Each structure stands twice: as C-alpha cells, then as structure tokens.
Amino acid sequence: MTGRAASDLTLPEELLLLSFDPATGRRLCRHRFLQYGVAGAVLVELELAGRIVEEHGRPTVTNPAPPRDPLLATAFATLPEPGKGRAGRGPRATAWVRRTSRGLEEPWLRRLVERGALRPERVKVLGLFPGTRFPAGSAERTTEAREHLAAAVRTGFAEPRGRALAALLAATGAARRLCPGPGGRPTRRAMRQLVRAEWPAFAVWRNVQRDRSADAG
Numbered sequence: 001m002t003g004r005a006a007s008d009l010t011l012p013e014e015l016l017l018l019s020f021d022p023a024t025g026r027r028l029c030r031h032r033f034l035q036y037g038v039a040g041a042v043l044v045e046l047e048l049a050g051r052i053v054e055e056h057g058r059p060t061v062t063n064p065a066p067p068r069d070p071l072l073a074t075a076f077a078t079l080p081e082p083g084k085g086r087a088g089r090g091p092r093a094t095a096w097v098r099r100t101s102r103g104l105e106e107p108w109l110r111r112l113v114e115r116g117a118l119r120p121e122r123v124k125v126l127g128l129f130p131g132t133r134f135p136a137g138s139a140e141r142t143t144e145a146r147e148h149l150a151a152a153v154r155t156g157f158a159e160p161r162g163r164a165l166a167a168l169l170a171a172t173g174a175a176r177r178l179c180p181g182p183g184g185r186p187t188r189r190a191m192r193q194l195v196r197a198e199w200p201a202f203a204v205w206r207n208v209q210r211d212r213s214a215d216a217g
Contacts, residue, residue, distance in 0.1 A: 009144065010069065011045050011165060013108060013141075014148060015169070016034070016038065016105075016134075017112065017141055017144075017145040018149065018174065019034050019172065020133075020142075022140065023135060025119075025121050025135035029172045029173040029174040029177070030172075032101075032211060034105065035105045036097050036204045037174075038105045039204070040097055040168050041165075041168055042104060043059055044164045046059070046076055047200075048160065051064075051076060052090070054199045055089060056089075060082075061080065061081055062082065071107050075100065075104060079096075093202075097200075101207075109134065112134075112141075113134075113137070115141075117139055117141040118134040118137050119135055119136065119138070148161075148165065149162065157194060164201065166191045167194035167195050167197070167198035170188070170201070171202070175188050176188060179191075
C-alpha cells in the first residue's frame with residue numbers, strides 16, 4: 001500500500017466518524033465490531049507509514065522506528081521487532097486485531113472529542129443502562145470523511161486509503177447503514193469484494209464472523 005489522502009484525518013478517525021450517525025450519535029454497527037475495525041485501520045496506517053508488511057497473514061515489522069503519531073506508536077509497540085517474534089514473524093493479524101481492539105477505540109475517540117469532531121452524549125440504553133453516543137461536534141468532520149468515501153466509490157477504489165476504508169466499513173457491517181436500500185446495493189457489493197483483498201479488513205471480518213457464529217450457537 002502506498003499513498004495518502006490530503007486530509008489530516010487518520011484512517012481510524014475516518015472510520016469512527018463514518019461509523020456514528022452525525023445527528024443521533026448511534027453506532028452504525030455493533031460496538032465490538034467497530035473496535036475490531038479501529039484495530040484494522042491502525043494496521044493499515046502502520047503499513048502506509050512503511051513500518052509493517054503483511055507476510056502470510058501476519059503483520060511483520062520492517063522498520064522499527066516508532067511512528068510520529070503517539071496513538072499509532074502505542075499500537076506499534078505491541079508488535080515484535082524484526083527477528084524477535086516467533087520465527088522472526090509478527091502475530092497473526094486476526095489474533096492481533098482481537099487482542100488489541102478493546103484498548104484502541106477509546107483513545108482515538110477521545111482525540112476526536114478533544115478536536116471537536118464528535119461530542120459525547122450520555123444516554124440510558126433501554127432506559128436502564130448507562131451508555132454514550134457520539135453525534136457530530138462543533139468542528140464537524142463527518143462530511144469530510146463521507147466525501148472521501150464517495151470519491152473512493154466514484155474512482156473504483158483506486159486510491160489505497162479510500163479502498164482500505166471501504167473494506168473496513170464492509171467488514172464491520174457499517175456499510176449497510178451508510179449505503180442503505182436497493183440503491184446502495186451495488187456500492188455495498190463492491191465494498192464487500194474488497195475485504196479479502198485488503199488483509200487488515202479481512203482480519204476484522206474474520207473476527208466479526210467468529211462473533212456472529214458464537215451468537216448463533
């Protein structure tokens with residue numbers, strides 16, 4: 001993967017902005033699935049930054065220099081340096097996404113809140129349980145993220161970041177809400193077809209399918 005969009009938004013930030021309804025703050029997919037998605041987006045950023053490559057389904061460090069972004073650097077530190085993992089390789093991407101995902105979403109959300117892109121709103125789920133929704137904040141950036149996704153669709157996902165974003169949205173299930181109804185079916189289909197080609201999204205998708213199978217059982 002190479003290339004970078006002109007926006008200063010990172011892929012985890014774009015994924016989060018697109019995964020909350022800007023008016024209501026409701027998630028467009030299950031919370032756990034979005035956590036997997038953020039972990040996958042971090043892997044994409046690390047690959048785009050030239051820190052890792054994918055080898056046989058494993059994120060493998062090729063450049064041990066920490067990324068400048070402190071949130072990416074924290075996630076990067078969980079990967080073994082070259083030659084120090086099992087047989088000199090990193091963990092399986094699916095396992096890394098599952099293991100790290102619970103701790104990754106909150107820091108990225110906090111950054112968006114601090115920048116005014118999202119606004120935390122305390123609510124009662126089912127009228128009983130405390131929860132938080134994240135509608136658009138005073139410095140709304142959701143439109144920018146949606147325009148990036150729309151541009152990716154128009155160009156047939158030619159740009160690496162837009163392609164990865166679309167694949168992650170399909171893997172988490174958020175694409176169904178972003179591109180609803182019969183009119184959105186061709187776009188949803190095209191986004192789903194990207195999942196297996198984009199290894200971080202495929203790792204997210206495998207964890208989503210594992211959870212859905214467990215629920216069905």
